[in-house]
Amino acid sequence: MAATFDTYIELLPADEQSVQAGTYTFGFDKTIGVKGFQKLINRWAKAFLTLEGTDLSDANYGTQFPALIGSNISDRAEIQEVVRASISQANEILLALQADNPPPNDREALQDAELVSLIFEADGLGFEASVLITNQAGEVLQLLLPAQPTG
Numbered sequence: 001m002a003a004t005f006d007t008y009i010e011l012l013p014a015d016e017q018s019v020q021a022g023t024y025t026f027g028f029d030k031t032i033g034v035k036g037f038q039k040l041i042n043r044w045a046k047a048f049l050t051l052e053g054t055d056l057s058d059a060n061y062g063t064q065f066p067a068l069i070g071s072n073i074s075d076r077a078e079i080q081e082v083v084r085a086s087i088s089q090a091n092e093i094l095l096a097l098q099a100d101n102p103p104p105n106d107r108e109a110l111q112d113a114e115l116v117s118l119i120f121e122a123d124g125l126g127f128e129a130s131v132l133i134t135n136q137a138g139e140v141l142q143l144l145l146p147a148q149p150t151g
Contacts, residue, residue, distance in 0.1 A: 047061065
């Protein structure tokens with residue numbers, strides 16, 4: 001089977017996320033194709049960072065994590081609950097997609113993603129979620145996701 005590629009995406013800087021009303025972009029340089037572990041990471045991040053109900057082809061695609069950006073939620077326990085549920089939901093999305101259309105190799109297949117840490121800013125207005133993503137080839141990457149609720 002010929003190698004398949006996905007579109008590279010990048011997180012917007014935290015100060016642009018609320019201004020742009022989004023969390024990621026197709027890149028600041030010209031768009032490039034990706035495959036392997038980076039393709040898996042991008043697919044997982046896209047599911048995680050898409051607000052549930054906004055994908056016109058699948059109303060169940062996405063999570064509630066983007067709703068935290070610019071929200072007035074300041075309860076740390078509630079934020080942690082949304083982050084954990086969103087990680088679980090992104091995992092379910094990817095695993096379902098993999099069941100329907102198996103990836104060409106283990107580097108592009110999700111094994112698991114889990115919350116490693118949730119660090120709150122001293123001012124209480126933002127946090128960083130650290131997520132450990134593991135593929136079926138046994139490769140592991142720690143993904144840092146910044147968020148800035150407006151409290």
